Amino acid sequence: MMRGWRYWRLKTKLLFLTLFVSTLGIALVCASLIFVENRNYKKQLESELHVIAGILAEQSAAALVFEDNVQLTSIISSLERINTIRQACVYNEQDNFMTSLVGIDEQPCPSLDQRLELGFVDDVYRLLMPVSLGNETVGRLFLSSHLEVLRGHIRTFVWVAIGIGSTILLALVFLALRLQRIVSGPILTLSETAERIAMNHDYSIRAPVSGTDELGRLGNTFNEMIGTIQQQNLRILESRDNLERVVDARTSELSMANRELEAFSYSVSHDLRQPLRAIEGFGQALEEDCGEHLNDVGKDYLRRIRAASVRMASLIDGLLILSRVSRQSMENHSIDLSQMLREITDELKDISDHPPAEIHIQPGMQVVGDSRMLRIVFQNLLGNAWKYSSKEKKRVIEVSATLEGSVIAIEIRDNGVGFDMRYIDKLFVAFNRLHTPSEFGGTGIGLATVYRVIRRHHGTISATSEVGKGASFVVKLPVSGDQR
Template sequence: MMGRWRYWRLKTKLLFLTLFTSALGITLVCASLIFVENQNYRKQLESELHVIAGILAEQSAAALVFEDNEQLSSIITSLKRIDTIRQACVYNQQGDVMTSLSGRPQGQCPSVGSSLEVGFVGDVYQLLMPVTLDNEVVGQLFLSSHLEVLRGHIRTFVSVASGIGAVILIALVFLALRLQRIVSEPILKLSETAERIAQDHDYSIRAPVSGTDELGRLGNTFNEMISTIQQQNRRILESRDSLERIVEARTSELSMANRELEAFSYSVSHDLRQPLRAVEGFGQALEEDCGDQLNEIGKDYLKRIRAASVRMAGLIDGLLVLSRVSRQSMENQTIDLSQMLEEIAEELQDISDDVPTEILIQPGMWVVGDSRMLRVAFQNLMANAWKYSAKEEKRIVEVLSRREGRWVAIEVRDNGVGFDMRYIDKLFVAFNRLHTPSEFGGTGIGLATVYRVVRRHHGDISATSQLGEGASFVVKLPVSGDQG
């Protein structure tokens, strides 16, 4: 029942609580009245029997002294007019039965010894009273009365009390049906108003309020809250319209900026490359044709010019790659990453490098993503591992994967120089380098490109390292391949 209680309507709950409390109160009152009536009637019955016994004892005293059985029988016979008397016995001073109520054999009268119980015993009331004459006990009088009259009286009283209680309860039902509306109707109207507002999203609706009690204050508070929501919605709509205009303007500006960026990329890839090729070409020609006319300082300057042009060409290429991975569309497919890494490793091994190298690639690694972008990302990671372990006696590069819930984690680690973890925040930012160009060459764009590729795949990348103990890069990609 308690589990269903929360599904009852409010008016049903109020009616049930009212009737339950009333019924409990009526039941307790009736039970108390029945108990009191039973106790009073028992005392009345006991008092009446003591009066009858006293009269009989007084009348029987002389007959007992003179052992006048006829007189005793006449006295006892008078009890037949009393319906409640079940048994009456008169004993002499020695405890012998002199006479009994209905002429039963003497053996049927109880013995007057110490084992005789008096008072209410079972379904009878037993009384033993001494018969005295001049303050001298001359015999005993025993009376036994059945309790049918008492039970009948109590049954009648219970019937009357139950009937009166039922009539009162019925009256309370009609009264409760009317009174519960005083409490339930304002709450029900408030609930109906809230449902209408929730369904129609019409915040101009207000709940009816009557009275200044707690329910009235609740209605007023509810209406004030709805009014506040209405005003906030109005402001939100106004702000949304203004925001849409701002977004439209910003979108237009962004589109223009993208077109300018594409024009810039075209300019970088074509217009800037041509003068760089001219600088490199004329520098090479100058070194070949006029090298014998330059002193050592001039040759050094020329070498620096050519190196700077090569480095600038590398920066341009890196910027173009970084721009492409940020803007090009995604073409997701299932990729055999182990095979892709083997191809990248073969390309790296073609580099003239005297360092003994061991590359360990876990077989059977599969991911979902754009193959062009992922190749760029892992080319940069493998190239970094290759480059920063070039000063070791033996280069070791390992690539392995593991499943982490809904992610597949690909780890690329090496035994190179590592980096200081204090600068981890700068690791994936373009043009930030943790080693000087004199130690290791590079543009500072590679890891920034890796970061953008991984984020385009809705993945994550992290790195751990210690100086002189190598570095570990972990790329996490979604298993489901829901990138976009």
């Protein structure tokens, strides 16, 4: 329809519609009045001319019979007084022209041999009437009248109609302006209320409602909806408060549990070690002080007892580290990984009695994370590579890093005994070992600890291996340190 119709204000729309419909109505009424008036006036003109023609025909019948042209002219000239008559012609019995009265345009009288167009033609009304004497036709009378009077009449009528119509329209505009408030008022109030609610988020506001018509019902429904929203908001707030209370309670429970766990692991570390130390210590004292009373079997048993207590102690240490890396808070810093790896391998060379290895560490590797925890990770991974390659004649350990988008992938590769990929599921689970203690010593906690530290750094660890050909561990860490 009209461009921008939907951007118009409601008031404007209502006013426009009222004006459009009223103008259309007034125009239609005026047009039909003009039409009717025009027809009536024509009929009146027609009958007037017929009466005049009839009178003339009657007067001129005798003069026609006697072919008294002077008499005829005098009769017709009486028409001069009627100013609408344009032309009057008289014909005798043989349709020959007798006399005429010619008006302003001075056209010659038409010949009756041709067919004459009669009635309203263009701006002219034409009439041909037979002149009779008794039952005998003695001649014919032709009248032509112009319609200027009719036009003038209609013109006046149109002006009057336009005048009256405009007055009525003005009155209607005034009335419409007053009356449209009845309809648009409640809608505008409702819309203002809705805007206010949306702007202030104040759902306690209600729209004023009057009446029970559609607008009244709309207002009521609107208020009900706002009421529902208000109640729901209240309920949401209540449940949020509840949730916060629950979260607070859970948090304090959790931190209590955490404190208990810390106390527990402290006790474990202190109290479980003490008896082990006693077993080991008295075993040694026994061997030193009373060794001469023991035979070789007794000494072997004693050695086994002491070895078992040392193994148990390293298990406890491993568990402690595992529990510590799970609960300790992390401090992320940028770390020179290459430097850290060199330190770890130096330690390995110092404490280990395994044969030396060829170790390649890519220089310039950088990671972000908690240095204490990541040190534990790479101590374990390099320690494993060191341990499981110890039986090779020429052993090689390689550490390299590649950047994969926002992730750094660090690969630790050795050419040791490797492991069977069938048991990969057990690799990172605590206390699961893929080698017997007689093959390689270990607690089975190291890789579980590695896994937990990597998880806490939002990274991943994967391993691939082929039995007898070595193993490869790939640690992936986010470059920025904290990516969730």
